[in-house]
Amino acid sequence: MITDDTMTEIPKTYDPQQAEHSHYARWEREGYFAPEINKDPNAPVFSIAIPPPNVTGSLHMGHALQHTMMDVLARHKRMCGYRTLWLPGMDHAGISTQLVVSRQLKKEKLSRHDLGREKFVERVWQWKAESGGEITKQMRREGASVDWSRERFTMDEGLSRAVREVFVRLYEEGHIYRGARIVNWCPTDQTVLSDLEVEKAPHKDKLYYLQYPLKDSARRITVATTRPETMLGDTAVAVNPDDERFRDLVGQMVLLPLTGRTIPVIADDYVDPAFGTGAVKITPAHDANDYEMGVRHSLPQVFVIDQNARMTLEAGEDFAGLDRFKARERVVEQFQELGLLEKIDEYEFSISRCERCRTVIEPLISTQWFVRMEEVRDLALDLKNKEGKPRFIPETYEKVYTNWLENLRDWTISRQLWWGHQIPAWYDEAGNVYVARDEAEARAKAGTDQLTQDPDVLDTWFSSALWPFSTLGWPEQTEDLKTFYPTSVLVTARDIIFLWVSRMVMMGLKFASDRPFDDVFVTGTILDKHGQRMSKTKMNGVDPLEVFDKYGVDATRIMLAAVGTTDVRWNDKQVESYRNFANKIWNATRFCLMNVEGAESSGDPFANNQTELPLHDRWILSRLHKTARDMNAALGAYAFHEAVQLIYHFFWDDFCDWYIELTKAIITAAEESPERSVARARMIWVLEQSLRLLHPFMPYITEELWQRLPVRHQDLLHPAYANAPPTIMLASYPQSDAGLIDERAEVEMQAVIDLVTRVRNIRSEMNIKPGDRVPVLIGAADDQLRAAFAANSDQIARLARASSVSVSGRLTAPRASARAALAGGAELAVPLEGLIDFEQERARLHRDRDKLEAEATKLEAQLANPQFVERAPAEKVSEARAKIADIQQRMAVLAETIEGLK
RNA sequence: GCCCGCUUGGCUCAGUGGUAGAGCACUCGCUUCACACGCGAGGGGUCAAUGGUUCGAAUCCAUUAGCGGGCACCA
Secondary structure, eight states, X not given: OOOHHHHHHSOSSOOHHHHHHHHHHHHHHTTTTSGGGOOOTTOOEEEEEOOOOBTTSOOOHHHHHXXXXXXXXHHHHHHTTOEEEEEOEEBOOHHHHXXXXXXXXXXXXXXXXXXXXXXXXXXXXXXXXXXXXXXXXXXXHHTOOOOGGGOEETTSHHHXXXXXXXXXXXXXXXXXXXXXXXXXXXXXXXXXXXXXXXXXXXXXXXXXXXXXXXXXSSOEEEEEESOGGGGGGOOEEEEOTXXXXXXXXXXXXXXXXXXXXXXXEEEOTTSOTTSTTSEEEEOTTSOHHHHHHHXXXXXXXXXXXXXXXXXXXXXXXXXXXXXXXXXXXXXXXXXXXXXXXXXXXXXEEEEEEETTTOXXXXXXXXXXXXXXXXXXXXXXXXXXXXXXXXXXXSTHXXXXXXXXXXXXXXXXXXXXXXXXXXXXXXXXXXXXXXXXXXXHHHHHHHTOSOOEEOOOEEOHHHHHTTHHHHTTTTTSXXXXXXXXXXXXXXXXXXXXXXXXXXXXXXXXXXXXXXXXXXXXXXXXXXXXXXXXXXXXXXXXXXXXXXXXXXXXXXXXXXXXXXXXXXXXXXOHHHHHHHHHHHHHHHHXXXXXXXXOTTOOXXXXXXXXXXXXXXXXXXXXHHHHHHHHHHHHHHHHTTOHHHHHHHHHHIIIIIIIIIIIHHHHXXXXXXXXXXXXXXXXXXXXXXXXXXXXXXXXXXXXXXXXXXXXXXXXXXXXXXXXXXXXXXXXXXXXXXXXXXXXXXXXXXXHHHHHHHHHHHHHHHHHHTTOOXXXXXXXXXXXXXXXXXXXXXXXXXXXXXXHTEEEEEEEXXXXXXXXXXXXXOGGGOEEEEEOTTTOOHHHHHHHHHHHHHXXXXXXXXXXXXXXXXXXXXXXXXXXXXXXXXXXXXXXXXHHHHHHHHHHHO
16 A cells, blocks of 8 residues: 555655665674674685785775675675675785875975884874774775674784794795895885886987997997996996907907996897997996896996985096986086087887886895795696686686796895885894894894894785785684685786785795685776776876765675776766666665555465466566576676676566566555465565675665565575574575576566567557557467467556457457567557558558568578588577578568558 | 787677677657656667688687787897
8 A cells, every 4th residue: 555654754766875874884793794603514615805905095996896896706605605704904005105104294394214213103003093994984885794803904913923934934945035136226215126016118218329439449339328327337338249340349448438447348149239239338237137247247336326316426526426317418418528429319218117106217236135936936837737726717817927927036025114024134243144033033043132133124015925824813723714715716906916916826825835715806997988097196086985975885886896807987877877776776675665565474475386376477486586597607707797787687677677567456456455465475575586686786775675675584594694683694695496497488478578569669659649548459379379468468458558458369450450460470459540541551561571571581591501401500400490480470470461451 | 029908889888609789878759656866669780900710700710900908138
């Protein structure tokens, strides 16, 4: 009974804020997110370690995207009865966070050195508390079903202990070493960087041709360089050994201008005779390649640039103290004055910049800590080659991953920062090094307490590499570690496959004795509307919180889930359409709740004798079970987009557009009756199942509505959660019952749907007023089809707005009718005395016939081809024959109809 | 330079060896007792180009073009 009261109770438009307000707090309070909620001792385990967001600020759309996918997986598995853990946490993000705080200090006209290490680190912890708080707030808003009781931070005591343990073991086994190597130095951040933290970008600049006079002749040898200032540190000129032009010069000495030094001409295969002048200046101290060559030829290293990117005293009095770019200008000037500048070309090459601050990297020789990767690399490669793990989705990343591993080089792990894990190495006064788990152990090893700890910290990715097991208590063999490691899947963006994914695999195999995860799901990227990556510097990012506010969390989530693995351009319209979907769900439920009286049922209202169920009930059951089957399969295969499409169309098209409309007449009957009650209960039952199917994607609205349904909530929980306070979160995820998939019901229902659609089409084309009712005549020779039409004639009348529906074996209709031929040889007529323009009607029928004929021609050609009949699968051939039979039947009906109109 | 991905209706994207799909946008009609964030009916694509494999290709292979990404020591 629809009363004004119920109408006003539920608003017409869904207000996401209202639903988002309270449920999360309750879920968290009741402990639904913790695996302990699962009381089944034999429950399978599902676990995910979150890629820990950096504590540098707030979450962006990429986080929202990843978190949505992880949450969909976690919620789905939880509803399937898995002991589910999604472990949250954050990353201290060494450089990035130190930069953020340094910038804050700068506004107060302070530097970190003004504060000193201890105070500065304290200040960063303060920032961590703020930023971390913001992030957890955002994740709660997202609806992320993470177990907050297990939240971790990479600089927690436990994780720090794991870091030291791994460092010490790697050192003791000889995988970690300290030494002077050429490294990437950022003069702004004052730290070394790994190759992966350096960004290479095309750069337009100049190529300078410098002439160096030979010592014992009047000849000059010309070298080309993009960095003239480094010539002050040259210690050789190299040519290719096979290069005829310079063969006689090899071994001779060159007078290095501006320095007064003499340097040799050497021969090395590395030199490409075809490039530049064929002669290369060699600066071992300031170029990675030259460094290698210097090692090969035992060349001296002359340091002319310091850690601030200024020229050193060794560069000579004219240059000492100059910035490297100023020095470049001056070197060029002086070469010009000396007549040794041959020419300057415009030139495009790639330049290395610090990923964080964009400063041009200065290659320097510096003493740092490194990890030899060979052993762990081989562990990872073996796992991939022998067991195919981890499996990448999409597959294309498999090759990227193995290729990178195969070409792996030593990992520079020390950083000249204050924020991070300080390297567990101590030096005595003589400079001897003691690597230990703590200072006490170091003292014991050194036999003295006069020790100084290495001031450097570890690369932030060192601790991230341990994340999947350090968060579970390693090196202790905790219950959590035994239960949840290896984790099930890693969901991540593609840009950290090397930085993070590969290193987790290597470290997991080495220290946790097993792979860290089975699957790696690599998400697509959200681009801006022009196809550009969203970035802070470009200011083109879309803030997830704003989208949440505007369209609701659920709409945003399901839109993001649908992204899957491909890059997509951001478009508000897409979220809007899912906002509309949320509203549709809201209103469908609203309708059910308006017609709830008598529907309070116990058990399955479809569970009578199934053969007695009306067609539309058998049909919706079949559709529901197919949808459940396909959704479970899609989610199991990480086919998020497919899962979203399935539930979207099931809910909107099948349930709302057809099922509710078909059952409406009974549902809204004024008189109470057993039929009305059971119909209501069935509608609510299908709705309830739909909400469960939707829940992983749209947790808030589904919980909000589910709680309002007149069902026995407790009974719907998965057995593993039988005694938990009811929530849709812990309800069983619908599983398909193959016995309820009813192909015949689907065929018959489709015939009814097609029939109704054709009548509506005729009404529309004939401009029949929506309020006008017209008679509908149906002819169907097929017994089953005829029975289906007859049994549903009331619904057909309602949906097609017919004044009457008559079904017979053979159609007899007035000449003045609009007609159509349907599948299965059925025909349809709408008598429209006075409204029919016979000419027009004939044209319409001819159009229909032409379409069929075109199709028939294709099929006939196919069947006329003996090779098709011989070679195509028998199934395809019989399919084609069945199709053509149907088309011919329909054409015959049409031909007769057209004949009748003459 | 090498490798990878993408190229499907106006837009954003699905899809698949057997007669092209969705959402948005568009056209027409609707205050039809859940929903105008809606309902009903429509229009619109030779699936980048060329060649090949196949009974059959938008779907597989090769080449080309455009776009995007990754890797690389060319001064």
